[in-house]
Amino acid sequence: MRIAVLLVWLMLPLLAAAYHYGPGQKQLQLDQVATCLTTAQTHSSEGDWASAVTAYNTAIELLPAGLSQQTGQLRLERAKAQMLAKQLPAAHRDLKALVDDLQEATNKDNSTQLDRQQARRKLLQDARAALAHSQYYMTWLMRLEGQPRETWEPEIENARQTLRLLQSQAEQTGDLAAVKSYREDLESTIRLARMDLSELQGLPLPSQ
Numbered sequence: 001m002r003i004a005v006l007l008v009w010l011m012l013p014l015l016a017a018a019y020h021y022g023p024g025q026k027q028l029q030l031d032q033v034a035t036c037l038t039t040a041q042t043h044s045s046e047g048d049w050a051s052a053v054t055a056y057n058t059a060i061e062l063l064p065a066g067l068s069q070q071t072g073q074l075r076l077e078r079a080k081a082q083m084l085a086k087q088l089p090a091a092h093r094d095l096k097a098l099v100d101d102l103q104e105a106t107n108k109d110n111s112t113q114l115d116r117q118q119a120r121r122k123l124l125q126d127a128r129a130a131l132a133h134s135q136y137y138m139t140w141l142m143r144l145e146g147q148p149r150e151t152w153e154p155e156i157e158n159a160r161q162t163l164r165l166l167q168s169q170a171e172q173t174g175d176l177a178a179v180k181s182y183r184e185d186l187e188s189t190i191r192l193a194r195m196d197l198s199e200l201q202g203l204p205l206p207s208q
Helices: 002-021 023-045 049-062 068-084 088-108 114-144 149-173 176-194 197-201
Strands: none
Touching: 023 049, 023 068, 049 068, 068 088, 068 114, 088 114, 114 149, 114 176, 114 197, 149 176
């Protein structure tokens, strides 16, 4: 009996190490990610968007592999913070890549879990909306910089098409609040494309 107890006692460090470097290591990473998210949310509430971006970057780096949905959500939140941190070009670039990745993952998704499918579709919709907003702001800045129509028009046209798609999807699901929001954003993109440059120059920059 004493030998059995001794063997169990000697095995405890090995079992603890196996847990630490196996499932325990993943849980440790998730705990660190949670800490980074808390930090990002604190910075966001204080309006310190640059620090929030840094915290999101760390969270994304620490997130264990295989958590594609969580990674996508973190990338989206980081891009939103980037726009508010005056990092619009980086946010615009990251959102384009995110939408492409999510669209590809959605096309390949063979999951029969309804909740997972809905979560993936919702994330894709949110990413598309954020991308459309970034395209709107990019168009505004490009026009102020005096760039030619052939440079800025594709951006605002892509935003218009995306918002029209999102509005249509919201109509199909009966989400009236989203329909109203997307319609207003759509009207804003149309106005921006049609607005005379002199009129645009007299307006304050839109809040991102």
